[in-house]
Amino acid sequence: MTRAPVDVLLRRLDPEVPVPSYARPGDAGCDLVTTEPAELAPGERTVLPTGVSIALPEGYAAFVHPRSGLAARCGVSLPNAPGTVDAGYRGEIKVIVANLDPRESVRFERFDRIAQLVVQQVENVRFHEVAELPGSARAAGGFGSTGGHAAAAQQQSEYVPVGADRHSDLRGQ
Ligand SMILES: O=c1ccn([C@H]2C[C@H](O)[C@@H](COP(=O)(O)OP(=O)(O)OP(=O)(O)O)O2)c(=O)[nH]1
Numbered sequence: 001m002t003r004a005p006v007d008v009l010l011r012r013l014d015p016e017v018p019v020p021s022y023a024r025p026g027d028a029g030c031d032l033v034t035t036e037p038a039e040l041a042p043g044e045r046t047v048l049p050t051g052v053s054i055a056l057p058e059g060y061a062a063f064v065h066p067r068s069g070l071a072a073r074c075g076v077s078l079p080n081a082p083g084t085v086d087a088g089y090r091g092e093i094k095v096i097v098a099n100l101d102p103r104e105s106v107r108f109e110r111f112d113r114i115a116q117l118v119v120q121q122v123e124n125v126r127f128h129e130v131a132e133l134p135g136s137a138r139a140a141g142g143f144g145s146t147g148g149h150a151a152a153a154q155q156q157s158e159y160v161p162v163g164a165d166r167h168s169d170l171r172g173q
């Protein structure tokens, strides 16, 4: 059963900008374009306008995610990924893009797709300060604690030394 879409008000700040839409049924993200052309040298970053602003319903947030094709082909990344668009934000959605390629510049033309927007329900919490937290199986383990060398290192101290095998967590050792 398909769920009814959530209605979100959108304002176009550029009369020619396309309204973001999902490329395929079931997609999580709809693409955002830049309304300004830009060229990024290797290692450079900039903030690009998308030409749209939205009013999300209360209890929702939108997240600006990278596009995997751009990352794989050109090394384009979003340093703050995923960028958070608060429900109360009425300004233009902007995308912080960085060119992580060490050698090649990357050029964006007007209306190139540079990121994707994922809208999600989010909880608001109330924090209750306590002196001790309830126990758990993981306790304070993190930062590679389930890997071999890192786990051993963590048992001895609270940090992983520089010399520890940095890939042991990838191999699940
Ligand atoms: O990729 C992004 C991230 C944020 N925003 C907008 C919407 C968001 O509601 C607002 C603030 O974002 P955030 O809280 O991440 O930035 P901040 O540095 O904490 O700024 P502020 O002090 O205004 O909250 O900026 C974007 O347009 N694109």
Ligand SMILES: [Mg+2]
Residues within 6 Å of the ligand: none
């Ligand atoms: Mg903030």
